[in-house]
Amino acid sequence: MRDSEKQIVRALPLFSGMVETNFEAMLAGSFLQRFPASVVLFSEADLTDFLHILVDGQVELFASANNREGTMTLIKPVATFVLASALVDGAYQMSARTLASSQILMIPAENVRVAMLEDSDFAHKAVLELASCYHGVVRAYKNIKLRTGVERLANYLLVQHRRQGGETLTLPVEKRTLASMLGITPENLSRAFSTLKPYGVRVNGPNIDLQNIKDLESLAKPSELIDPQ
Amino acid sequence: MRDSEKQIVRALPLFSGMVETNFEAMLAGSFLQRFPASVVLFSEADLTDFLHILVDGQVELFASANNREGTMTLIKPVATFVLASALVDGAYQMSARTLASSQILMIPAENVRVAMLEDSDFAHKAVLELASCYHGVVRAYKNIKLRTGVERLANYLLVQHRRQGGETLTLPVEKRTLASMLGITPENLSRAFSTLKPYGVRVNGPNIDLQNIKDLESLAKPSELIDPQ
DNA sequence: TCCACGACTTGACAAATATCAAGCGATTCG
DNA sequence: CGAATCGCTTGATATTTGTCAAGTCGTGGA
Numbered sequence A, B: 001m002r003d004s005e006k007q008i009v010r011a012l013p014l015f016s017g018m019v020e021t022n023f024e025a026m027l028a029g030s031f032l033q034r035f036p037a038s039v040v041l042f043s044e045a046d047l048t049d050f051l052h053i054l055v056d057g058q059v060e061l062f063a064s065a066n067n068r069e070g071t072m073t074l075i076k077p078v079a080t081f082v083l084a085s086a087l088v089d090g091a092y093q094m095s096a097r098t099l100a101s102s103q104i105l106m107i108p109a110e111n112v113r114v115a116m117l118e119d120s121d122f123a124h125k126a127v128l129e130l131a132s133c134y135h136g137v138v139r140a141y142k143n144i145k146l147r148t149g150v151e152r153l154a155n156y157l158l159v160q161h162r163r164q165g166g167e168t169l170t171l172p173v174e175k176r177t178l179a180s181m182l183g184i185t186p187e188n189l190s191r192a193f194s195t196l197k198p199y200g201v202r203v204n205g206p207n208i209d210l211q212n213i214k215d216l217e218s219l220a221k222p223s224e225l226i227d228p229q
Numbered sequence C: 001t002c003c004a005c006g007a008c009t010t011g012a013c014a015a016a017t018a019t020c021a022a023g024c025g026a027t028t029c030g
Numbered sequence D: 001c002g003a004a005t006c007g008c009t010t011g012a013t014a015t016t017t018g019t020c021a022a023g024t025c026g027t028g029g030a
Helices: A003-010 A020-025 A083-088 A109-118 A120-146 A149-164 A174-182 A188-197 A215-222 B003-010 B020-027 B083-089 B110-120 B118-145 B148-166 B177-182 B186-197 B214-218
Strands: A031-035 A040-044 A048-057 A059-065 A068-075 A079-081 A095-098 A102-108 A169-170 A201-204 A207-208 B029-036 B040-042 B050-055 B060-063 B068-075 B079-081 B095-098 B101-108 B167-170 B201-204 B206-209
Touching: A020 A109, A031 A095, A048 A083, A068 B118, A083 A120, A083 B050, A083 B118, A102 A109, A109 A120, A109 B118, A120 A149, A120 A188, A120 B068, A120 B083, A149 A169, A149 A174, A149 A188, A149 A207, A149 A215, A169 A201, A174 A188, A174 B177, A188 A201, A188 A215, A215 B083, B003 B050, B020 B110, B040 B167, B050 B083, B050 B110, B068 B118, B068 B177, B079 B214, B083 B110, B083 B118, B101 B110, B110 B118, B110 B214, B118 B148, B148 B167, B148 B177, B148 B186, B148 B206, B148 B214, B177 B186
Parallel strands: none
Antiparallel strands: A031 A102, A040 A095, A048 A079, A048 A102, A059 A068, A059 A095, A169 A207, A201 A207, B029 B101, B040 B095, B050 B079, B050 B101, B060 B068, B060 B095, B167 B206, B201 B206
């Protein structure tokens, strides 16, 4: 692990206030690894060996039951994932796979638990990080419980449009992954896009024009307490 | 607030390791209050003024959007709720109402944030509590994303049966509340019970007999990573 | 007591969503 | 290059779920 990469990780709020020696001690036994796309990093039932930090690439957290599978969330660099699991010493609770070639730093979970006990700034930042993750899942839970598939898609498009700023937005993931995020089948995602055509949604592969934001919003009824800001 | 009540709160793992003076300082400005049934304690958009501790009674956390409403979770005594919101100084993210006459201790959120910074044991316990709440919502999210309504009901009955231990189980909430927890309408809950009749589920008001656990399990496909243990 | 209301159930119907099948176009790989 | 595969779309159909309406039953007031 090179110093430049170490600095990238250190810049995360979670670690930025740690005492240097605690930070170094935590990294002992860690390793930075590159994975190709579509590799399963761990399964939900596995015991949590490592805290993961996505340095580059893209990772999907997902869950399986029966014969069904659903995306829990997508991780974009630079961000930690499975912090909660690493801190409680149990199963991961979610499976992970790379969606693209990804560089991932893996820190032994035991080191993280020690760091929490030794470094008070890290403990406080962990509290804030966990609270934020918690509210993230709460939003996702509300989203799927209180909205239809078409409404979830409409709100997703509005959020992406705001974030990307330009005229046309580009989907950051394949449509089948988007479908899984929204909790619908790929077939129904196609149909949902058709349903949104009268609301000014023009689809061109991964590029999407929103030509009538007002109408789309009246359908989507965005909510600050559900949609990411 | 009497000393006996204070001891009940102090017995929670979250507070049991706090330095006495920190615990007392945190309670300054707190008050124990009794609410009748069906009272809204706060709305999801409200700023988080208080950490709540349900000492007696029953509370429902729920969310609203469009014209729909959904139960997020039920709180049983003795337990804290909205800890995450109290720690991050933002909106509650969920609304709360009493389902029965309830005694609730309310601790100013600012005090809780101070306690986290001052008392390291409390900070560590908060980390564990938040991680546990996080995994709780993750389970609920998987449940609704990967199972049908009938499957959710079947698994709920199996969990209650195991917890209550006896021959017949008694629903701890009204059926309309159960329906909201399961993310279905009361009408469909009635139909789901009918669907489960061939699997040995006998309903008698709030009392339910499971006469064929094996068949019910083969339908429900319980999972350690979804269902509460 | 008796009435009103609420919880629950059932039926009929509509909406939302999944499944199965087919086909198209682009990419991958032997 | 050519074949195979994959992502996406569309149609037909089935399943799941919600909505509206009506009716029963029990409880809690007036």
